[in-house]
Amino acid sequence: MTTATRTGSPAGQVARPRTRTLLSAAALAGPVFFVSSAIHALARPGFDLRVHPLSQLATGASGGIQQATFVLAGLGVIALAVAHRRLVTQGVGRRLVPVFLTVFGAGFVVAGLFTMDPQRGFPEGAPPGVVEMSWHSVVHTAAAAVSFVALAAACLTLLVRHVRARHAWAAVGNGLVALVLLLPTSPTESSVQIAVTGLIAYTWVTVYALVLRRSARPPRA
Numbered sequence: 001m002t003t004a005t006r007t008g009s010p011a012g013q014v015a016r017p018r019t020r021t022l023l024s025a026a027a028l029a030g031p032v033f034f035v036s037s038a039i040h041a042l043a044r045p046g047f048d049l050r051v052h053p054l055s056q057l058a059t060g061a062s063g064g065i066q067q068a069t070f071v072l073a074g075l076g077v078i079a080l081a082v083a084h085r086r087l088v089t090q091g092v093g094r095r096l097v098p099v100f101l102t103v104f105g106a107g108f109v110v111a112g113l114f115t116m117d118p119q120r121g122f123p124e125g126a127p128p129g130v131v132e133m134s135w136h137s138v139v140h141t142a143a144a145a146v147s148f149v150a151l152a153a154a155c156l157t158l159l160v161r162h163v164r165a166r167h168a169w170a171a172v173g174n175g176l177v178a179l180v181l182l183l184p185t186s187p188t189e190s191s192v193q194i195a196v197t198g199l200i201a202y203t204w205v206t207v208y209a210l211v212l213r214r215s216a217r218p219p220r221a
Helices: 017-043 054-058 063-087 096-113 135-164 168-182 190-215
Strands: none
Touching (some): 017 063, 017 190, 054 063, 054 190, 063 190, 096 135, 135 168, 135 190, 168 190
């Protein structure tokens, strides 16, 4: 009789080298997002996280750095989706989770390619208040919103999977992440809340990639 690992892969099945490379890339998505965004935020004159969302770092002369950060982080999530599809072949979420993860990753890629509008005095020379949204700002905002909802859906699917498998801590963790992702945005603290949501989302991506990679590593000789 074949038993199953925590990921749902048949016991003894190990990841192909390319799959492990995908999981390594996915695990790096979180650190890339955190470190790049933090350094960029500290280096940009006039940027204030209490007022400006991280997405506004993609505007101005050095905005390409933040655009690349979003795109690379999104591609890391897509790598996780491909690896999940290869490794998790049984049980709840084997088909849905990769779809939700792909939507999440693709949403971040789109958000990186289409920027917000300069506003609230950032970057230097931008209007002091909120401006009417341009078409590319609408695309950016919609893509970001869809991406977080898709990740919440992936977490809820995994919650059901772990409840059925009686993995209590995994179920609780996925449930809490989904809850944070689905919380309504506070009008007065939206930029900070969005940053925290991104932090939690990409922490989840890194942790889950490492869990999958560990569960599918080759046995020691």
